[in-house]
Amino acid sequence: MDLSSIFLIFIYVFNIMCVLKLIFIKRSDTRVIFAWLLVFFFLPYVGFIFYFLIGSKYKMRIMSKKYGMGEIEEKYNKVLDEHIHNIDTGKIQFREVETEKYRDLITMNSKNIMCYFTQNNEVELLLNAKETFSMVFEDIKNATKSIEVMYYIFKAKDKIGKEFISLLEEKASQGVKVTLIYDGIGSLHTHMSDFKKLKEVGGHVYRFLPSIIKSLLLVNYRLHRKIVIVDGKIAHTGGINVGDEYFGLKKINKPWRDTTIRMTGYSVLSFQTRFWSDLVFLQNQSFRKINRAKFKFDERLLKSFYDPIEEGNVGVQIISSGPSSRNDSIKDSYVKMITTAKKYLYIQSPYFIPDKTILDALRMAAAGGVDVRIMLPGIPDKKPIYAVSLLNVAKLLKYGVKVYLHSGFLHAKTLVIDDHVSTVGTANIDIRSFSLNYEINAFIYNNEFAIKCRDTFLNDIENCTIFDIETYSKRGLWKKIYESVWRFITPIA
Numbered sequence: 001m002d003l004s005s006i007f008l009i010f011i012y013v014f015n016i017m018c019v020l021k022l023i024f025i026k027r028s029d030t031r032v033i034f035a036w037l038l039v040f041f042f043l044p045y046v047g048f049i050f051y052f053l054i055g056s057k058y059k060m061r062i063m064s065k066k067y068g069m070g071e072i073e074e075k076y077n078k079v080l081d082e083h084i085h086n087i088d089t090g091k092i093q094f095r096e097v098e099t100e101k102y103r104d105l106i107t108m109n110s111k112n113i114m115c116y117f118t119q120n121n122e123v124e125l126l127l128n129a130k131e132t133f134s135m136v137f138e139d140i141k142n143a144t145k146s147i148e149v150m151y152y153i154f155k156a157k158d159k160i161g162k163e164f165i166s167l168l169e170e171k172a173s174q175g176v177k178v179t180l181i182y183d184g185i186g187s188l189h190t191h192m193s194d195f196k197k198l199k200e201v202g203g204h205v206y207r208f209l210p211s212i213i214k215s216l217l218l219v220n221y222r223l224h225r226k227i228v229i230v231d232g233k234i235a236h237t238g239g240i241n242v243g244d245e246y247f248g249l250k251k252i253n254k255p256w257r258d259t260t261i262r263m264t265g266y267s268v269l270s271f272q273t274r275f276w277s278d279l280v281f282l283q284n285q286s287f288r289k290i291n292r293a294k295f296k297f298d299e300r301l302l303k304s305f306y307d308p309i310e311e312g313n314v315g316v317q318i319i320s321s322g323p324s325s326r327n328d329s330i331k332d333s334y335v336k337m338i339t340t341a342k343k344y345l346y347i348q349s350p351y352f353i354p355d356k357t358i359l360d361a362l363r364m365a366a367a368g369g370v371d372v373r374i375m376l377p378g379i380p381d382k383k384p385i386y387a388v389s390l391l392n393v394a395k396l397l398k399y400g401v402k403v404y405l406h407s408g409f410l411h412a413k414t415l416v417i418d419d420h421v422s423t424v425g426t427a428n429i430d431i432r433s434f435s436l437n438y439e440i441n442a443f444i445y446n447n448e449f450a451i452k453c454r455d456t457f458l459n460d461i462e463n464c465t466i467f468d469i470e471t472y473s474k475r476g477l478w479k480k481i482y483e484s485v486w487r488f489i490t491p492i493a
Contacts, residue, residue, distance in 0.1 A: 120265045123312075147230055155244070160244055179204045181206045181223070181279065187207075226440075237441075238258070239426065258411040323438070331434035341372075349376065353432070378410075420445060
């Protein structure tokens with residue numbers, strides 16, 4: 001047997017090992033397993049390369065452990081253990097009586113992703129890019145100490161991108177500590193040279209991932225979070241990135257409908273902890289050694305958890321997830337919200353590629369009498385994903401789920417149930433957001449805010465058409481084949 005034959009046998013065995021790992025070790029969703037089986041079958045000698053690049057999350061867990069801020073996280077967890085105990089034993093009294101009904105959801109979130117529940121917050125709902133950047137820029141202009149910015153897409157050459165950078169340059173030149181992180185894949189046409197002046201005046205800019213080689217090897221894992229933190233007192237998050245299209249300036253997806261939130265209070269500390277964790281992860285890859293002063297600075301943050309900031313009366317949990325997480329924490333929280341709903345559940349998402357767990361939860365909720373409504377874009381930005389999204393919601397119609405298609409491109413990521421619990425953030429209803437992307441969502445426990453989310457959904461219906469199963473079922477054969485092919489690819493795309 002020659003050397004080439006031995007090599008091919010070795011590669012084939014390696015492919016089989018990858019399949020066995022998926023089935024017996026990872027125990028992935030059956031659709032994910034089947035999709036990878038197709039890859040290994042049709043590409044027997046290169047399938048493992050695709051799996052290594054976009055399938056295995058183990059390398060991200062190794063990197064997070066190697067480059068993460070374990071010392072700080074250990075101290076944070078000790079603080080949180082006491083907090084969880086207080087929730088379990090009823091020592092924490094909720095400021096709104098209605099919140100008591102959702103103690104189990106709060107407890108699950110605290111244990112599942114080690115997140116803090118706070119009640120000293122104010123939350124403002126913003127419904128478009130104009131509102132969002134008006135507030136973000138005003139907050140940045142008033143900054144005196146620090147500005148921390150993180151975006152999946154930061155188009156430095158767009159009008160809004162240039163304005164954003166110019167404002168950051170101005171604040172950095174005034175002595176404000178400016179730190180910006182952007183995703184290298186989401187911001188393909190953005191380069192470090194775009195931030196040259198910002199760095200010259202003292203700003204710090206990082207790309208996720210800092211190494212070009214790592215970016216290629218880990219191309220499927222993206223920093224999808226959108227966070228702006230000002231002076232440790234104000235935080236913004238939601239669906240909007242930095243790009244002109246978010247203002248509805250491009251005909252292909254005009255009008256653009258999106259949602260963000262502006263938060264003040266105790267929950268901002270959770271945003272800042274998340275931002276610093278990601279920052280340390282990037283710094284360690286660049287410099288290998290952490291500045292010990294940063295650890296001391298972070299420890300002051302941890303101590304502040306014992307000294308709440310009195311800002312408002314809204315209950316909030318900040319939940320983040322990613323490929324380095326053991327659990328799909330945001331998905332788990334979505335499922336818990338769905339199964340907890342008694343009266344209604346309203347969902348807005350640009351994509352709808354859930355796994356069987358969420359599909360079954362929605363089906364059972366609707367069958368149990370819950371008013372389940374889902375709103376998707378009427379104008380797609382990714383036609384294959386959109387085709388599968390429609391295929392998925394079509395399955396739910398016969399159980400009583402109502403589906404609406406917005407007149408433009410709906411990019412909001414929101415859920416609201418029963419006039420009390422809502423979530424706004426960066427995670428879509430799809431497998432990518434649940435398992436492959438680094439995401440962040442605010443879960444908000446408050447009657448007034450939930451009613452605003454409910455009313456926003458109902459108002460948006462005025463700009464929608466009802467998704468009609470009779471019309472949808474008349475689509476042609478080739479359309480059905482197209483959907484079916486992409487249905488098997490989307491779990492790994």
